[in-house]
Amino acid sequence: MKGTRHIMGLALALGMMLYAVPRLDFSGGWTLASVFGAGWIAFALLVIAAHLHELLGVEEETKRELLKIKRMKKWRLEQSLQGRRSLLQIKR
Known part of the structure; x- marks a missing residue:
């Protein structure tokens, strides 16, 4: 279409x-x-x-590269949040 x-x-x-x-x-x-x-x-x-x-x-290649970057940023944020959770659990 x-x-x-x-x-x-x-x-x-x-x-x-x-x-x-x-x-x-x-x-x-x-x-x-x-x-x-x-x-x-x-x-x-x-x-x-x-x-x-x-x-x-x-722009197809550019779109794919931007999608990879967004996924990596999301993954890093999730890893960062999981690391903080584990630190909080250790402190308790």
Whole structure:
């Protein structure tokens, strides 16, 4: 389901680019229309990059490493708490 959403978003963004880019006018210099066109293209490319980033799974390794770190921190906390409990039991 997750991949399908990103494939559809990527296809729609690419379709919009194919439809709109030939119709944008950049021949008049820095007019309001050309600034809008450049901004629109930049935003569309950002959307395309975001969908590709998710589809290619660039952050999967980072997510796995963060999960390992969280598990290790939880384990250390549990060990620390168990050590304190045993010290309390010895003192009694």
